[in-house]
Amino acid sequence: MYLIGNGKLFTRDAKNPYMECGGIIVENNLIKEVGNFTVLKNKYPNAEIIDAKNQIIMPAFINVHNHIYSSLARGLSIKNHNPKNFLEILEGLWWNLDNHLTLENDKVSAKVTYLNCIENGVTTVFDHHASYKKTEGSLMELAEVAKEYKLRTCLCYEVSDRNGEEEMKKAVKENVDFINYANNNTSDMIKGTMGLHASFTLSDDTLRYVVEQNPEGAGYHVHIAEGMDDLEDSLSKYGVRTVERLHSMGVLGPKTVAGHCIYIDDKEIDLLKSTDTMVVHNPESNMGNAVGAPDVLKIFDKGILIGLGTDGYTNDMIESYKVANILQKHMHKDPNCAWGEIPTMLFEHNAQIANRFFQTPLGKIEEGYAADIIFVDYDPITPMDENNINSHILFGMNGMNVTTTICNGEILMRDRKLLHINKEEVMEESRREAADLWRRVNANR
Template identity: 40%
Template sequence: MAELLVRNARIVYPATRGFVVDRGWLLAQDGVISGLAAGDVPVDVARLVAGRQEIDAAGMTLLPGLLNTHMHLYSMYSRGIGTGRVSHSFLDVLQDLWWRLDRSLLKDACWMSATFSGMDSLRSGTTTIVDHHASPSYIAGSLSTLSDALSKIGLRHVLSYEITDRNGIQGAVAGVDENTRFFDEVREKKGLASGMVGLHASFTVSDVTLTTLRERVGSRKVGYHVHVAEGAVDEEDSVEKYGKRIVTRLDDAGLLGPRSIAVHCVGIDASERELLAKSGTPVVVNTMSNMNNAVGLPAVREMLKAGIQVGIGTDGYTANMFEEFRNTLVGLRHRYEDPAGFWAEVQQAQIETNADIVSRCTGCTVGRLEEGAAADFILVDYASPTPLNSENAFGHMFFGMSADLVDTVVVNGNVAVKGHHVLGVNREDLERESRKVAKAVWEAFDRLS
């Protein structure tokens, strides 16, 4: 039995009904939290166990690992890239940058982007990502390539491939098959990987492809990870082509439900909110990306009022969930012109709803500090200059803690980051190799201009 014992930690679960233990301990056995409490480690727990790892937290703050419920690992290759174009709309952004970039990715680029973006996520305190992948020039096997890279660095992950018709019906079917193949590959394993079925957006997915998807998914109990109404073009296309709004179209296709994720939802209306609530489909908002693409921010207050669970992701804009949930708060306050609003809502979204979403995706309890939950947690080297208690813990997390202060990251009971360094990898060697791969990606990107 693999064991990890953490001593002398300030244990903080910063939920709306959370707790703070000023000095305590946590025991993980075979990847699961088997005990945690205040004070010294009890004698029966402290006994010597062969092979057990021990960490003296020396007063550092122990938090549940952060969760990113919408990510694009391959966006790493956009860092420093030039498109040679001026984008005037959201559709321009897709055509000028992202659809050229994803077509430029081959196996080595997929592996390297997963490794580096995964390392950035871990070092920022994120222990699980829900990724939405696209690489039209390398579809079959792409999710396994990502999973191999992420598993090697110790990051829990939920993967899907972006089904779309924009590369022809053959590419769309290949995307369907990659999703089902990977889902079947990992669902019986007790590793770090889980699968979903990904779709790009309604305006690039035909009814023929939706029918093929449902036929090939068959009886599998799988969730769907879908971009919904990120830009106005998506709703306009759905109404014009199909005579119905996007969420209605997804509902008619049988793609909604608690296991699914509706991403963005900037342009949905009240009737669509009602359908999402009725089906139990959560929405994941991505504030920094939405603001960067100038598409507006979703009607989160109305979503919550309708009974929709709202989580937080980054859309690949960053790997840093500390940045993202801060910007979610200030972005929503700006949208609604409400300087006192959304504190409890963002707290619940980041700490509780993201945990609910990931737990449904993975089939295990993730993002919680309780016995039986996955042993995914972080140690933050945070010196509290003011009192810290269960009522204000999220305030300390929001205003005082940051990715730079993350010292140790544990996923599935294994130490993945120590001293802010990802274990088991030579970062300098990887950087040199990644720059070579990036050069080839950018050259392919330029040829598509």
């Protein structure tokens, strides 16, 4: 048992949102009690004290859509690759990259990504993986690193027809094997779901096969209408829009995570709502790929559970929050919009999405919730309380202000020092693996 406290505590609990000098009693992996730091110190005199030193104390972040394997592409320049549209980006960069990834590449990409998540205060990661050079065992490589680094993660493998039927079936099997492994894991820290790339790389036969093979209750993690190619392919081949097609094939539902959803119409939004399908917005990725921007406010207002992800662009959820906020203002030409919806997506909806997979309550500092807690080194230059904390986060903080990260009751980083990871060794290994990967990628150009 230990006592976290002596800081400005923001709980995300509407009944008790803020304490000027808050304290949290943690027992095993759960929050046992929340209250005034001094009162708790007197009540639990034998508890080890984790002193926040007047920093911000808040729940750790959750990222509901990431691509761990993309980490080794940072700084990569591919010969003769000058994409003019999203499909060329996929074919020339990402599909090219994942066709060269080895299991060792997967493992190292997981190390540097999960490490960076800890540094940015992210303790729960939903990842969408692909490494078609070596599919079998790839999700376990990610999971083993997550276990070693003591993070919570939900993994899937990207099923696609782009490499032929045999590789597609290997991808389905990788998902099924991992889902069964995760279902037998009693720690509630590792989960699995069925990964799908997108409608335009999945035939009807493949979708029928996937639905048939997917273990009951596992759900799906799929990109939907991220680019116009997805919509145009669905209309031209099947005569329906993307969401309609996936609905007809049995993919939508309350445990389906739908990334992007840019090119969807009102009927499709109604389908997402009626099936209780979850949506994830990835603002920086959408802008970087020049695919457009979804009307997340319309999706939000419909009552759909829509969260915030990064799509591999960053591991800093505050950065994603900042961009999502200004992107909607720019898109709607309305400086007054998105003030409430985007932080709700990040701080409330992401936790609700995660809790459709993980049983331990997440996202609040409240009795019975997972002890996923961060300290943020931020000294406000103006008054700060529960009424304006989102504005302080938006305009005053970034992920690297995080100094201490606790996940499931385990202290992973304290005073910016990683406690279970040799960062220097990991970074050197990552640079070495990336250089070899880049050489192999460019050797085939």
